[in-house]
Amino acid sequence: MTQRSGELFPAKGLIVSCQALPHEPLRGGDTMAKMARAAVEAGAVGIRTNGVFDILAIKQEVSVPVIGLIKRDIAGSDIFITPTINEVQAIVLAGADVVALDVTDREGRLEAVEPLIALAHKMGAAVMADISTLEEGIAAERLGVDLIGTTLSGYTSYSRQSDEPDFELLQQLSEAVKIPVVAEGRIWTPEEAAKALECGAANVVVGSAITRPQLITARYIKAMSRR
Numbered sequence: 001m002t003q004r005s006g007e008l009f010p011a012k013g014l015i016v017s018c019q020a021l022p023h024e025p026l027r028g029g030d031t032m033a034k035m036a037r038a039a040v041e042a043g044a045v046g047i048r049t050n051g052v053f054d055i056l057a058i059k060q061e062v063s064v065p066v067i068g069l070i071k072r073d074i075a076g077s078d079i080f081i082t083p084t085i086n087e088v089q090a091i092v093l094a095g096a097d098v099v100a101l102d103v104t105d106r107e108g109r110l111e112a113v114e115p116l117i118a119l120a121h122k123m124g125a126a127v128m129a130d131i132s133t134l135e136e137g138i139a140a141e142r143l144g145v146d147l148i149g150t151t152l153s154g155y156t157s158y159s160r161q162s163d164e165p166d167f168e169l170l171q172q173l174s175e176a177v178k179i180p181v182v183a184e185g186r187i188w189t190p191e192e193a194a195k196a197l198e199c200g201a202a203n204v205v206v207g208s209a210i211t212r213p214q215l216i217t218a219r220y221i222k223a224m225s226r227r
């Protein structure tokens, strides 16, 4: 059972997101578990992962806390990160220490998400709110989540659209809320991860830059094609 009070992750530590969706080349087998092991060997303090299969595999492989989510598309809805209470239950039963879920101001989500947060807490897990704006972060804190991630900045129509991490949101959120703010989204370099800490992030999540080789390769090819 996770202890919700106190620090879930050592301050300023790196959390590595190990995710491969069904269409991605690294999907399947123990690939994400091995990615997680490599990350922890290097000093990562936590892992973020998608789906029951990878949560189970990663919990067996490493002993750091795991943030679990389930990405699911629902027809007619834009909410895809842990959309319903069924996913919350599955994530905690699979052993995740933290449930990540969409806490954006879309489709009445801010009202609808309360029972999801309550169930995660009742089952002994902490909750990470994936938000896209300052206002959503403030609302998430009021709803009683344990961590706030900038995960969805750039992925809602009304949030800042950029190829870069949303440092401004990070800075504003860190000043506005008391709970830990996690920098997540489009962090591609070690320098950006360090800058995120300077902007007030308690922890930094890096995904694609470490665990999606097809995207890393494409960045090399793009840079080389300009020559």
Ligand SMILES: CC(=O)N[C@H](C=O)[C@@H](O)[C@H](O)[C@H](O)COP(=O)(O)O
Binding pocket: 017, 019, 069, 151, 152, 155, 184, 185, 186, 187, 205, 206, 207, 208, 209
């Ligand atoms: C928007 C969305 O669906 N984000 C997902 C959330 O779990 C993942 O696909 C990202 O890889 C993760 O947020 C880490 O970000 P990045 O891969 O940019 O370091």
